[in-house]
Amino acid sequence: MKYNIRAICANLLYRVLEQGQSLREQLPAAQAPLTEKDKAWVQEVTYGVLRHLPLLQFWLRPMLSKPLKGKNKVIEHLLLVGLYQLNFTRVSAHAALSETVNACVTLKAPSLKGLVNAILRNAQRQTLPQPEDGAVQNGLPNWLYQHISQAYGERAADVFNAMQHKAPLWLRVNRARVTHQDFLQALTEQQLDFSLSEQHPDAVILNQFADITRLPGFAQGWFSVQDGAAQLAAAYLNPQADERVLDACAAPGGKTGHIAELAPEISELIALDSEASRLERVKENLQRLGHQASIICADAGAIDSWWDGKPFDRILLDAPCSATGVIRRHPDIRWLRKAFDIPALVELQQQILNALWQTLKPGGHLLYATCSILPQENCQQIERFLQQHTDACLLPLPGSDAESVGRQILPGEQQMDGFYYAMLLKSE
Numbered sequence: 211m212k213y214n215i216r217a218i219c220a221n222l223l224y225r226v227l228e229q230g231q232s233l234r235e236q237l238p239a240a241q242a243p244l245t246e247k248d249k250a251w252v253q254e255v256t257y258g259v260l261r262h263l264p265l266l267q268f269w270l271r272p273m274l275s276k277p278l279k280g281k282n283k284v285i286e287h288l289l290l291v292g293l294y295q296l297n298f299t300r301v302s303a304h305a306a307l308s309e310t311v312n313a314c315v316t317l318k319a320p321s322l323k324g325l326v327n328a329i330l331r332n333a334q335r336q337t338l339p340q341p342e343d344g345a346v347q348n349g350l351p352n353w354l355y356q357h358i359s360q361a362y363g364e365r366a367a368d369v370f371n372a373m374q375h376k377a378p379l380w381l382r383v384n385r386a387r388v389t390h391q392d393f394l395q396a397l398t399e400q401q402l403d404f405s406l407s408e409q410h411p412d413a414v415i416l417n418q419f420a421d422i423t424r425l426p427g428f429a430q431g432w433f434s435v436q437d438g439a440a441q442l443a444a445a446y447l448n449p450q451a452d453e454r455v456l457d458a459c460a461a462p463g464g465k466t467g468h469i470a471e472l473a474p475e476i477s478e479l480i481a482l483d484s485e486a487s488r489l490e491r492v493k494e495n496l497q498r499l500g501h502q503a504s505i506i507c508a509d510a511g512a513i514d515s516w517w518d519g520k521p522f523d524r525i526l527l528d529a530p531c532s533a534t535g536v537i538r539r540h541p542d543i544r545w546l547r548k549a550f551d552i553p554a555l556v557e558l559q560q561q562i563l564n565a566l567w568q569t570l571k572p573g574g575h576l577l578y579a580t581c582s583i584l585p586q587e588n589c590q591q592i593e594r595f596l597q598q599h600t601d602a603c604l605l606p607l608p609g610s611d612a613e614s615v616g617r618q619i620l621p622g623e624q625q626m627d628g629f630y631y632a633m634l635l636k637s638e
């Protein structure tokens with residue numbers, strides 16, 4: 211074997227935790243030379259370390275006389291990988307130890323083999339202490355732990371629990387290409403285990419691991435991968451034939467595709483995003499699914515730069531946000547996102563929302579959405595908008611309770627990601 215999967219994990223963790231890079235973007239290249247089994251192992255271990263990082267650091271800190279620095283820093287990440295294996299995986303302690311020690315050579319720090327060996331042996335021999343700190347117990351940075359505790363009180367424990375678990379794989383059937391029934395039949399023929407959700411007429415939840423590209427009809431665009439909470443967007447937006455619809459922060463196009471599926475007779479669908487590279491993904495996705503939309507690369511908030519003055523009947527604003535609702539899917543988010551990002555995001559959302567409101571027809575609908583669970587980005591954002599815009603009123607959404615401003619879905623609720631929706635109607 212030419213590679214050492216522990217060293218690969220340590221390097222990936224170094225890039226996320228020391229250089230602020232996204233694990234999702236780093237994983238494919240790191241996994242490319244690996245066998246399928248090793249790919250899965252690297253994903254499981256890097257995700258696991260990120261989920262339990264504060265606990266692993268709580269154990270490691272007293273064992274290291276001083277933090278490692280410079281080019282040796284990566285060995286700290288290797289030690290986290292070692293501790294994770296010993297405490298959370300079924301890898302034999304012998305393999306965990308010897309392979310992790312060997313990784314020091316791959317990581318160009320052979321002189322630290324003795325240190326890694328001593329620390330991991332020590333950890334293996336003792337009963338490791340359990341932390342009292344809630345943030346450490348729940349694998350979160352303190353600021354986020356506090357925000358969620360304050361926002362959700364007694365319900366916070368369920369939120370923390372859901373954030374520590376793997377998310378199920380949701381598919382959305384492309385009704386323009388195949389019926390739900392025929393798709394289910396194709397899954398059954400491949401002996402795939404799945405379940406359905408009453409609230410989601412286009413959805414299938416796979417109850418097992420699967421390579422998406424090998425599922426029936428992938429190349430033919432029979433389905434998309436999309437969480438159940440995100441699948442509510444197009445249904446809530448409820449686009450109608452002959453309408454002009456804007457998907458304002460569209461990339462990679464998950465919701466654009468669904469809008470096109472629900473309203474094939476739509477008169478105009480515009481997918482706008484400020485990131486040109488992400489818009490390429492929109493084009494690829496729409497092409498695979500067999501849908502069409504006009505693509506605009508622009509800042510949604512700078513309407514003078516892209517709006518032709520023709521008002522929209524419906525707008526979906528899937529706003530840039532903290533992504534705190536999808537942490538169970540992307541465990542690096544909890545470390546990449548910082549407390550000071552939140553006010554800046556709230557301001558950006560407010561600015562885009564205010565600008566887009568001007569492009570909405572009187573009598574038109576704007577659906578505001580985020581994959582956040584922080585009230586500042588969600589109900590508080592919409593409350594302020596309603597106070598400042600007397601021509602806006604909030605419409606109830608199926609599934610929301612009467613007292614709430616919009617619908618806040620918490621991670622794990624009916625197997626969905628954390629998400630927020632508010633439907634605004636512009637008075638005539």
Ligand SMILES: C[S@@+](CC[C@H](N)C(=O)[O-])C[C@H]1O[C@@H](n2cnc3c(N)ncnc32)[C@H](O)[C@@H]1O
Pocket residue numbers: 440458459460461462463464465466482483484485488508509510511528529530531562
């Ligand atoms: C939550 S993601 C959208 C996900 C997408 N709606 C989907 O379902 O696939 C938010 C998007 O907002 C885009 N964005 C951020 N700031 C923007 C701005 N000022 N104008 C337009 N798009 C923006 C980002 O590039 C990102 O693609």
